[in-house]
Amino acid sequence: MAKIGINIATGSLQQEEMIVGIDLGTTNSLVAIIHPESKKPVALKEHNSSSLVPSIIHFGEHGDVTVGDEARKFLVNDPANTIFSAKRLMGKSYDDIRNNASFFTYKVIDDNTDSLVKIQVGDKFYSPIELSAFILRELKSRAEHILKTPVSKAVITVPAYFNDAQRQATRDAGKLAGLDVLRIINEPTAASLAYGLGVKGDEEKVIAVYDLGGGTFDISILRISNGIFEVLSTNGDTYLGGDDFDREIVQNWMKEHDISSEQLNSNKELMQQLRLKAEEAKKHLGKQDVYISNVDDYQLQITAAEFEKLIQPLVKKTLVACENALKDAGFSVAGIQEIVMVGGSTRVNLVKQEVSRFFGKPVHAELDPDEVVALGAAVQADILAGNNKDFLLLDITPLSLGVETMGGLMDVLIPRNSKIPTRVARQYTTQKDGQSGIKIAVYQGERDLVKDNRKLASFDLTGIPAMPAGLPKVELSFMINADGILVVKAKELRSGVEQVIQVKPQYGLTDEEVETMLMDSILHAKEDIATRALVEAQTEARQLIDSTATFVEKNKIHLTADEMTNTADAIEKLSALVESGTKDQIQAQIELLNELSKPYAERLMDLAIQRAISGKNITDNF
Ligand code: ADP
Numbered sequence: 001m002a003k004i005g006i007n008i009a010t011g012s013l014q015q016e017e018m019i020v021g022i023d024l025g026t027t028n029s030l031v032a033i034i035h036p037e038s039k040k041p042v043a044l045k046e047h048n049s050s051s052l053v054p055s056i057i058h059f060g061e062h063g064d065v066t067v068g069d070e071a072r073k074f075l076v077n078d079p080a081n082t083i084f085s086a087k088r089l090m091g092k093s094y095d096d097i098r099n100n101a102s103f104f105t106y107k108v109i110d111d112n113t114d115s116l117v118k119i120q121v122g123d124k125f126y127s128p129i130e131l132s133a134f135i136l137r138e139l140k141s142r143a144e145h146i147l148k149t150p151v152s153k154a155v156i157t158v159p160a161y162f163n164d165a166q167r168q169a170t171r172d173a174g175k176l177a178g179l180d181v182l183r184i185i186n187e188p189t190a191a192s193l194a195y196g197l198g199v200k201g202d203e204e205k206v207i208a209v210y211d212l213g214g215g216t217f218d219i220s221i222l223r224i225s226n227g228i229f230e231v232l233s234t235n236g237d238t239y240l241g242g243d244d245f246d247r248e249i250v251q252n253w254m255k256e257h258d259i260s261s262e263q264l265n266s267n268k269e270l271m272q273q274l275r276l277k278a279e280e281a282k283k284h285l286g287k288q289d290v291y292i293s294n295v296d297d298y299q300l301q302i303t304a305a306e307f308e309k310l311i312q313p314l315v316k317k318t319l320v321a322c323e324n325a326l327k328d329a330g331f332s333v334a335g336i337q338e339i340v341m342v343g344g345s346t347r348v349n350l351v352k353q354e355v356s357r358f359f360g361k362p363v364h365a366e367l368d369p370d371e372v373v374a375l376g377a378a379v380q381a382d383i384l385a386g387n388n389k390d391f392l393l394l395d396i397t398p399l400s401l402g403v404e405t406m407g408g409l410m411d412v413l414i415p416r417n418s419k420i421p422t423r424v425a426r427q428y429t430t431q432k433d434g435q436s437g438i439k440i441a442v443y444q445g446e447r448d449l450v451k452d453n454r455k456l457a458s459f460d461l462t463g464i465p466a467m468p469a470g471l472p473k474v475e476l477s478f479m480i481n482a483d484g485i486l487v488v489k490a491k492e493l494r495s496g497v498e499q500v501i502q503v504k505p506q507y508g509l510t511d512e513e514v515e516t517m518l519m520d521s522i523l524h525a526k527e528d529i530a531t532r533a534l535v536e537a538q539t540e541a542r543q544l545i546d547s548t549a550t551f552v553e554k555n556k557i558h559l560t561a562d563e564m565t566n567t568a569d570a571i572e573k574l575s576a577l578v579e580s581g582t583k584d585q586i587q588a589q590i591e592l593l594n595e596l597s598k599p600y601a602e603r604l605m606d607l608a609i610q611r612a613i614s615g616k617n618i619t620d621n622f
């Protein structure tokens with residue numbers, strides 16, 4: 001993966017930079033790369049140590065910050081300054097986490113409930129983005145130390161259910177840590193990639209990714225087709241994981257030794273020791289039938305059978321979530337072709353057995369479950385580096401897709417970040433009587449005016465039979481198929497005339513271009529809103545001018561001379577304002593013209609009704 005190239009300008013040799021894959025986890029985080037020789041994904045670790053970096057940050061008295069195993073030691077002695085589970089706070093307001101506030105042993109600020117949360121450490125305040133950046137910075141420097149080369153580009157994973165704000169927060173954390181985040185991908189997608197699922201182009205499969213970590217449980221049902229990962233459903237429990245297994249063991253020992261909760265609460269040292277022993281026991285019982293140890297004078301013992309009995313209800317809970325996820329995705333277990341196990345807690349035998357029994361087939365557990373997400377992120381990084389050309393990974397649309405409507409406005413049919421494949425249809429109509437064609441121009445981008453977006457294609461729907469304005473029903477449908485190709489179809493529903501074109505919306509845009517376009521839309525948001533309002537007023541004015549002129553022309557004989565000249569004046573003024581007036585001026589003039597035409601419009605309506613009552617049809621006259 002580390003390529004050597006020659007810089008044509010300087011003639012010097014350059015090493016092309018490696019893109020790393022990062023699993024930024026709630027409990028543990030790690031970095032993986034594609035090994036330059038074996039071409040296989042590997043997790044980075046220093047000899048003999050673990051690849052996992054606990055996602056824990058400790059702020060020392062003198063401004064020193066430690067991350068990982070070092071920081072973990074402070075969980076007991078210095079809980080107020082030791083931050084864990086920062087990922088749970090990403091993109092959240094205090095209101096979002098209010099019900100779980102007691103979970104956090106450090107200070108989460110609760111004064112301004114609507115805005116994003118901050119954490120207070122001493123007299124300093126940190127956002128979850130800054131906290132995650134500390135972890136990412138540590139991962140970056142570890143990777144650089146191990147690889148002995150600078151690392152500045154990464155793919156970072158997030159849970160499939162993360163919303164836009166949470167994804168953006170993760171991206172920002174990366175930036176803050178000095179990383180260029182080339183892509184954010186879903187954890188279950190990464191796990192499937194690590195197993196090579198979806199790598200073959202023509203593969204079509206529905207798979208389940210079961211992820212039981214330290215504190216969270218996620219089940220995702222994915223459809224893979226033609227290298228596209230579509231999240232069909234997600235379910236889970238954001239407060240269920242391996243930590244709860246440990247807690248069960250601790251509580252079991254407390255019962256056995258008559259230790260009360262008060263006793264434990266007042267002896268944090270003992271509490272932490274028991275917790276660590278419980279975790280040790282849990283891991284030990286994966287290979288042995290019994291665990292024996294001691295803390296102080298307490299003799300601690302637990303058998304594999306006892307452990308399984310303790311956690312059985314928790315495992316059952318995860319299976320209920322699996323059932324719900326299947327239901328939401330519209331599948332039964334028989335429809336699931338592969339099951340991928342993710343997260344350290346899936347090392348527990350009972351978990352593997354029960355999940356396998358639930359789905360009625362063997363599960364994928366060949367790779368290290370706590371590394372598998374990072375390994376998949378590395379596979380994705382390799383694809384982005386261009387080393388795996390025949391494989392394009394798309395699971396969401398990076399930018400909005402829409403059409404141009406009256407006045408050059410962008411009408412979005414498929415918003416950015418929509419899952420693909422997808423289909424959206426909307427109805428439009430004609431502006432003029434007898435209009436026989438409609439021009440359809442397809443754009444990509446986030447700005448309100450199409451001229452600021454990127455034009456992808458345009459075509460004419462012709463042959464619409466003559467009808468009054470507003471009567472034709474033109475259905476426009478946007479369909480992004482599994483190949484990432486946009487198919488735009490326009491069909492006039494009354495006559496059946498239709499026109500279809502194909503566009504490749506994603507191609508030709510780099511991640512940087514996408515980002516620039518997004519930045520632009522944020523920068524210009526205010527100005528865009530104003531422009532949109534003006535264009536809408538202009539459009540309304542033009543339509544009113546048209547319809548009033550037509551009406552006056554048809555009904556001349558019923559109007560007074562004054563009404564005729566005043567209306568003509570008002571129309572002329574409005575026409576001038578459409579060209580050069582402000583939104584408010586145009587709207588004022590629209591109102592004036594409406595006021596002016598109201599008396600005679602009403603008078604003519606009365607007349608029409610009288611005629612209708614005496615046997616004539618209303619529509620004969622108008
Ligand atoms: P996260 O995705 O939440 O960051 P991980 O996937 O790293 O978390 O999982 C961490 C959890 O896995 C911890 O609760 C840890 O105790 C548990 N775990 C790690 N190894 C084992 C093992 N051999 N047996 C049982 N549980 C394990």
Ligand code: MG
Pocket residue numbers: 025026213343373
């Ligand atoms: Mg995880």
